[in-house]
Every structure is written in structure tokens, then in C-alpha cells.
Amino acid sequence: ILxxxxxxxxxxVQEGDSTNFTCSFPSSNFYALHWYRWExxxxxxxxxxxxxxxxxKKKGRISATLNTKEGYSYLYIKGxxxxxxxxxLCAFSSRAQKLVFGQGTRLTINP
Amino acid sequence: xxxxxxxxxxxxxxxxxxxxxxxxxxxxxxSLFWYQQALGQGPEFLTYFQNEAQLDKSGLPSDRFxxxxxxxxxxxxxxxxxQQEDSAVYLCASSSYREVGHGYTFGSxxxxxxV
Numbered sequence: 596i597l598x599x600x601x602x603x604x605x606x607x608v609q610e611g612d613s614t615n616f617t618c619s620f621p622s623s624n625f626y627a628l629h630w631y632r633w634e635x636x637x638x639x640x641x642x643x644x645x646x647x648x649x650x651x652k653k654k655g656r657i658s659a660t661l662n663t664k665e666g667y668s669y670l671y672i673k674g675x676x677x678x679x680x681x682x683x684l685c686a687f688s689s690r691a692q693k694l695v696f697g698q699g700t701r702l703t704i705n706p
Numbered sequence: 707x708x709x710x711x712x713x714x715x716x717x718x719x720x721x722x723x724x725x726x727x728x729x730x731x732x733x734x735x736x737s738l739f740w741y742q743q744a745l746g747q748g749p750e751f752l753t754y755f756q757n758e759a760q761l762d763k764s765g766l767p768s769d770r771f772x773x774x775x776x777x778x779x780x781x782x783x784x785x786x787x788x789q790q791e792d793s794a795v796y797l798c799a800s801s802s803y804r805e806v807g808h809g810y811t812f813g814s815x816x817x818x819x820x821v
Contacts, residue, residue, distance in 0.1 A: 599748070601748075626807060627807040629809060629810075631812075636814070637814060638709065638710070638811075638812045638813055638814045638815070639749075639797070639812040640812075641809035641810065641811070644807060644808060644809045646807050684748060684749070686748075688807070691762070692737065692739075692754050692756075692761065692762065692804075693739065693751040693754055693762060693765070694739075694741075694749075694751065694810075695751070696741075696748030696749045696750070697748050698746070698747055698748045699748055
């Protein structure tokens, strides 16, 4: 059974502060690691898809790193804004066409 | 359309009732997925289509769940004789790729409540 764990489960951050959270996944049969942002009442939005060990990707104030040998990825948000409040989901895929999701990190930015 | 459209947005069903959830993927997307998200959990894979072919249905929890995509575009997820444990958000996603390693576009989901 594939297990994807995210920590912490929830996080409150002051506006302007930077934050990060973790996704751990199986290091065997790895093919890709996905990050999604899911705001309440909206669709999950793709942030990053990473496939190579050592990958670092950036989108505005959000960045992510990938370590496939040890099975973890970090998501960083620099200078948090209220619009960053959402649930952040990571998902692992092997060569099978399906994603195995973690339970998500619920981020709340306090103004 | 511009995105993946799911309907209805909310559905309340009495236990034992049959329900049908619809997904309109992005036009031309060959891959289509259904996921189930129970409260407090991450989404869990149900089934995957490539065009009209259902290539993986390993995540369907019981034979009460059935999915189809007869013309390779719109898909319907049908749940027969609904039970309370079927209460969840059902997400549909599509992709223009056949291969893994690419992001998917998700719909907003259908929230099913079985009473």
C-alpha cells in the first residue's frame, strides 16, 4: 500500500511571514510528484509536477524541492498573503496513471 | 469548455437511492479520472479512462460503483443503492496526455451527502 504523508495537517501563519511544509512518499517506483492548491469551493489547481531528483520549481512566491532518494518534497511560501490560504495537496505517481494523494496541509494566513 | 465541469455541485440522496454524477472534461483531453475525497482525507483514486476505454477501475470501492465514458468525452459516475459511507466529494480530472508526469485539470467536484 502506497503511503503519502503530509505535515503539518494544519498551519496558521501571520501575513508576511514565510512558511514551508513537507510531503513524504515512497522512494521506490517513483515517477512524479505533484503539488496542488485547493481553495474552498474551487477546483484543485496544479502548482508543480516534478520528476527529477533535485528538481526545484518556482511560481511567484511559491517554490518546491524534490528528493526522490529519501522520498520527500518541501513546499515553500515566501511572504505569505491572505490569498495563500488554502489546502495544499501533494500526490505521488508511479508509472500507473493514477495519483496517490496525501491528506493535505490546511494553511490559514492571519492578516 | 475552458475547464472541467461537474454537475450537480451538491447532491443529497436518501440511503438506497441511485445517483449519477456527470463530468465534462476539457475538449480533446484523452485522459479522465475520478477521485473520491472523504472528510479530512486526501482524494483517493477511483477509476481512469483513456478516451472511451476504462483502463483502470481498481479504486472503485464496490460493485455499486460504475463509471462510463461511452464517446470518449463526457463521463458519468453512477452509484447504486447509496450508503452513508458514500458521502464524499467526487472529483473529476482530465489531461491531454496519455503518459504520467503531467498535471491534471480538476473540476470543482460534486459533494454527495447520503442521509
